[in-house]
Amino acid sequence: MIDSILTWTVQRRLASIDHFRQHPHEVQARVLQELLLKARATEWGQRYGFADAPNAAEFARRVPISSYEALYPAIERVLRGEPDVLWPGRVQWFAKSSGTTNARSKFIPVTREALHECHYRAGRDMTALATALYPENRVLAGKTLSLGGTHAPNPFRPDEADSRVGDVSAVIMQNLPSWAEYLRTPPLELALLDEWEEKIERIARHVLTVDVSVLAGVPTWMIVLLRRVTELAGASNITEVWPNLSLFLHGAVAFGPYRELFRQLIPSEQMSYLEIYNASEGYLALQDQRGSEDLLLLLDHGIYYEFMPLDQFDAEHPQAVPLDQVELGKTYALVLSTNAGLWRYSIGDTVRFTSLAPYRIRITGRTKHFLNAFGEEVVIENADAAIAAACRATGTTVRDYTAAPIYFDASAASRGGHQWLIEFSQPPQQPERFTAVLDQKLRELNSDYDAKRHRNLALEPPMLTVASTGTFTRWLASKGKLGGQHKVPRLSNSREIIEEVLRQV
Template sequence: MIDSILTWTVQRRLASIDHFRQNPHEVQARVFQDLLQKARATEWGQRYGFADAPSAAEFAQRVPVSSYEELYPAIERVLRGEPDVLWPGRVQWFAKSSGTTNARSKFIPVTRESLHECHYRAGRDMTALATSLYPENRILAGKTLSLGGTHGPNPFRLDDEASRVGDVSAVIMQNLPSWAEYLRTPPLELALLDEWEEKIERIARHVLEVNVAALAGVPTWMIVLLRRVTELAGADNITEVWPNLSLFLHGAVAFGPYRELFRQLIPSGQMRYLEIYNASEGYLALQDEPNSEELLLLLDHGIYYEFIPVDQFDAEYPQTLTLEQVALGQTYALVLTTNAGLWRYKIGDTVRFTSLAPYRIRITGRTKHFLNAFGEEVVIENADAAIAAACQATGTTVRDYTAAPIYFDASDSSRGGHQWLIEFSQPLQQPEQFVAVLDQTLRELNSDYDAKRHRDLALSPPVLTIASPGTFTRWLADKGKLGGQHKVPRLSNSREMIEEVLQKS
């Protein structure tokens, strides 16, 4: 009875999903005008004349496209408690993530509107689609096991306990309505623990006796938890513990490298997998068709989209396209205007449209070199700084390098990691110290990498492979890319390039 009522309730969103599928431009125009109307009296709204109801073209001319660093002076004021800067009122919650070049973490405002009109609405959409696609699985008859991070005091307002910062998953869970909290496990006191080793252990013991029907989270951490639950239960695989498990909602990292491992961990014919694209800045897309790698762009969730073509990525004043202007098969950098007060914000992700009716995308990477196979979000600035620190500590120099993930081995209980293929200018005398300093510097610079490396729980120490002299030159020559304007890609989420270079060593 409860399962049927919940299913009927969430599936009421299906009509709204169909509406923005069929009327994308009208829906985006409404979202755009609503954002301007709500923020017209803010400092940002007054500066750029939102009360004039500018057209989309006028809005693009008036308001600059901003990176996090460029928007940070305004965000810092919001962090310090100033009201009506970017969005009406005083913002109390902030999602913390890495990826900025000038700080260990970045802080994204999370307003009441972005929680309810974006994250929670999209969560209902995903649930509605899952129950519609797989009605026989009765997903809502059991609990959804969701893994998230933690939150703590706002470091800019330590005198205000109500203002908090944390992983977006923790912000979402802490503010869930009671009906949604009923559907998930573990309880908040376990889900929000900040010590990951204790957290995994206590959650694993708690959920042993829970009827888990669905999983939600990042594959990296979910693998660690599933292995521990299976071990505690003395089972061969997780289906012996949770016979009704039939769905995994996954995101944050590419799922391809994990697919076989999950098949072995969950050898069930009823198991289904759906991808979500939920960032600190908003819930942007979700998989609405089975057996597809395409994600439906969410258009009525308080986010107005613009797109930067490849040839404009490095422009000081990039020209953007609206949804109506994008083309199939082209790569674009995402620009968001959101109900969290982010105005023409470059999120840093790149996407490619696979369908225009409805609008579906694939995430193709980042606008900069990036390593995010396990949710660690290592940017090129992190890597360069860590290499420099390791060189200084060991008295050596690096001629060239690249790094790629070492994915989980489905045959054992190994963890993922990073392989650093480095060509030194002279023989390295202290390889262990080099790796230790490289690792420690990355942990100091990048909070997400640090979390994954905590006690080697989800990410193993870096693996150093020393390339023979001339390795990278031979690889560049083989690619026809010798010359001053051609550079070795530093970071990649695929092993394709590093395997090619290894053949030249």
């Protein structure tokens, strides 16, 4: 009965999802007007004239696109407790992200509106779509095992117990409404532990006897937990422990390289997978179709979207287009204005549109995380697909990887290349075959890479370096980034990251 009531409750969101699918431009126009009017009395609202509710074109003309660095002076004032700077009132919660555009932590305000009208509303959408797409799985019948990070006192207001910073997953978990908390496991005192080795061990022991039907979290850490649970139970695979397990809600990293590994860990025909795109800045998109990896852009969740074309990334005064001007197949950087008080904020992620009716996207990478040392323009989407193809061809799976350029040396015959540092669950028996398939798939996917690889004129074949088990975990630990939303940067145009990781091999 509880299962049926919960299913009926969350599926009421399906009508709202259908509405913004069918009326995307009207919905986005309304969201922009609501944001501007809500923030009209703030410092930014007064500076840029939000009170007269400018239309999209005038809003873009008045307000500059901001990076985190440009917006940080205002965010720091919010962190210190100053009210009415970017959003009405004082903000108590902040999502702390290591970021992948620079080394220092980012602090993203999480307002009450952002929690309830963005993250939690999207959580209901996710649950509604999961129950509609997979009715045979009864995903609400058991518990959702969610892995998240932790939170700590706000370092700018250490004496205020109710002002906290942490991984966005921890911020969301700590503030969950009662209906959502009822659905999940483990209890908060375990879920929010900050020491990841202890957290994995204690959670694994706790959930041994829980009826888990859904998993939610980052694939890399979920793998560690599933292996430990299986080991503690003395089982051959996780379905012997949780026979009703039927869905994995995953995000933060591309799932392609992990797909085969999860098939091995969960050899069940009833198992389904649903990708979510949930960032510190907001809950942005999720899968809404069976058998498709495209993500539906969420348009009525307090976020107004703009899209910056590739040729604007490094412009002195970058320009972005609204939703009704995007084109299929083009790569854009996301620019968001949100109910957390972020105004025309470039979050650093890039996406490509796969559908315009409704608007669906795929995440292609980061504005500063791609391989383009030699004009090859390899983005993360290319890299993940090539890694997945090489895994299929050689019967192996990848735990983690990073790639960087091999630059020209003084030799007249020297050419550039890419070094791929990969940690496998089991190294391929034919590493040369893995490298050859990786190279060939990249050539198929990326014409710029293919041109540079033609007859080895500008790029040598990829160089594969096999990392020992635990290499990337040791590197993350050395940087104080173990667990939570922290992840290994996949691609870089410098060798700084790969050299640091190589020292852990």
